[in-house]
Amino acid sequence: MSDEEKESSSSKPSDSGEEKPKLKRRAPVRRKKPAAPKAKKADEATADNAEVAPVSEKVAAEVSPAVDQKPESSEPEQKSKESKPKPQSLPKSSAKPKEEEGNKPEDRPKPSVRPQRQPNRRSQEHAPKYYEDQARNVRDLANLKGKRPIVALTAYDAVMGRLVNDAGVDFILVGDSVGTTLLGHRTTIPVDMTDMLRHTAAVRRAQPKCLLVADLPFGEASFSFDRLLESARRLMQEGGADAVKIEGGRDVADDIEKLVATGVPVLGHIGLLPQTVKAIGGYRKFGVDRQEAEDLYTDAIALEEAGCFAVVGEMIEEAVARELTKQILPPLIGIGSGAGCDGQILVSTDILGYNTRKAPSFVKTYANLNQVISRALSQYVEEVRGGKFPS
Numbered sequence: 001m002s003d004e005e006k007e008s009s010s011s012k013p014s015d016s017g018e019e020k021p022k023l024k025r026r027a028p029v030r031r032k033k034p035a036a037p038k039a040k041k042a043d044e045a046t047a048d049n050a051e052v053a054p055v056s057e058k059v060a061a062e063v064s065p066a067v068d069q070k071p072e073s074s075e076p077e078q079k080s081k082e083s084k085p086k087p088q089s090l091p092k093s094s095a096k097p098k099e100e101e102g103n104k105p106e107d108r109p110k111p112s113v114r115p116q117r118q119p120n121r122r123s124q125e126h127a128p129k130y131y132e133d134q135a136r137n138v139r140d141l142a143n144l145k146g147k148r149p150i151v152a153l154t155a156y157d158a159v160m161g162r163l164v165n166d167a168g169v170d171f172i173l174v175g176d177s178v179g180t181t182l183l184g185h186r187t188t189i190p191v192d193m194t195d196m197l198r199h200t201a202a203v204r205r206a207q208p209k210c211l212l213v214a215d216l217p218f219g220e221a222s223f224s225f226d227r228l229l230e231s232a233r234r235l236m237q238e239g240g241a242d243a244v245k246i247e248g249g250r251d252v253a254d255d256i257e258k259l260v261a262t263g264v265p266v267l268g269h270i271g272l273l274p275q276t277v278k279a280i281g282g283y284r285k286f287g288v289d290r291q292e293a294e295d296l297y298t299d300a301i302a303l304e305e306a307g308c309f310a311v312v313g314e315m316i317e318e319a320v321a322r323e324l325t326k327q328i329l330p331p332l333i334g335i336g337s338g339a340g341c342d343g344q345i346l347v348s349t350d351i352l353g354y355n356t357r358k359a360p361s362f363v364k365t366y367a368n369l370n371q372v373i374s375r376a377l378s379q380y381v382e383e384v385r386g387g388k389f390p391s
């Protein structure tokens with residue numbers, strides 16, 4: 001049974017053999033049609049229904065972030081428990097209903113306070129934020145070229161997926177960098193389809209409103225076109241990705257063209273290709289000499305002609321990246337390639353200072369989660385050892 005099924009079934013009556021009091025069907029009460037509601041505040045509207053409501057404001061739902069949420073057992077449940085009728089006000093016979101005169105369900109005194117419905121767990125979750133100018137599909141993203149900088153981040157699970165979406169990015173990449181950032185590998189090479197499917201599906205469950213792209217792991221583009229198509233299909237159908245990213249330039253352009261023709265949107269990736277790190281002997285800058293700059297140009301044009309909706313340019317010399325940005329039609333999304341690109345992507349754990357290894361030098365860190373988390377964890381350990389928690 002899925003979690004959702006469990007959730008919904010937990011509110012249903014039990015199927016055990018216990019005799020249940022029969023509820024008498026009440027005559028339907030005709031309610032007066034309520035007057036047309038006043039326009040809801042953005043946060044009320046989105047909490048009611050995440051799918052409704054594009055808004056004219058930049059942010060549709062100004063809701064408290066997930067980190068501020070209270071545990072499920074706290075306030076709302078407490079309140080609804082308080083407002084329930086006290087059990088002793090009901091006649092004892094309600095436990096074993098006997099249908100004698102004066103003891104029929106309809107004869108029993110009605111509780112004066114109507115029991116409140118337990119708030120459903122899903123309605124306590126905040127709805128994903130929606131930004132009007134956030135790219136929601138590959139066409140939106142391609143159309144941003146020349147209009148404003150495109151912004152993207154990686155995410156690998158539902159919590160980060162929600163937070164990254166809510167920050168307003170144009171697309172989320174479930175990168176195979178999950179291998180080095182979260183799974184403890186030294187390179188992205190050990191990452192496989194099982195990893196990518198699990199992490200992509202987790203981010204999809206965060207219901208991001210922006211475009212969701214998943215990386216094809218090492219080797220998947222090299223066996224055969226059928227294998228490539230099958231892996232892309234799985235990332236989209238099982239993982240819920242909107243598009244896939246493939247590392248490589250002219251060497252993979254023919255297969256990308258065929259993939260695009262079958263309806264798989266592809267994000268290209270040139271410059272430093274982390275999946276080839278063993279072959280190139282380490283991470284370094286690309287486009288440093290004329291030959292490499294020309295090769296990058298050939299690769300970028302090949303990807304444009306193959307139909308990529310955008311191209312990631314990793315660790316490319318700033319001047320070369322700036323020129324490529326002008327030369328190609330799809331947006332060039334830079335990572336460590338300077339400010340002249342159509343947009344920027346970074347690894348979320350790097351910018352948050354949540355890692356076991358130093359982030360690359362081009363990364364700006366916006367938080368130090370390592371420090372925040374270690375302080376909190378040490379405090380917990382101290383409090384338990386010192387008998388301070390539980391108090």
Ligand code: KIV
Nearest residue numbers: 154175176177312335
């Ligand atoms: O896997 C990844 O995170 C990437 C980005 C660095 C672009 O490919």
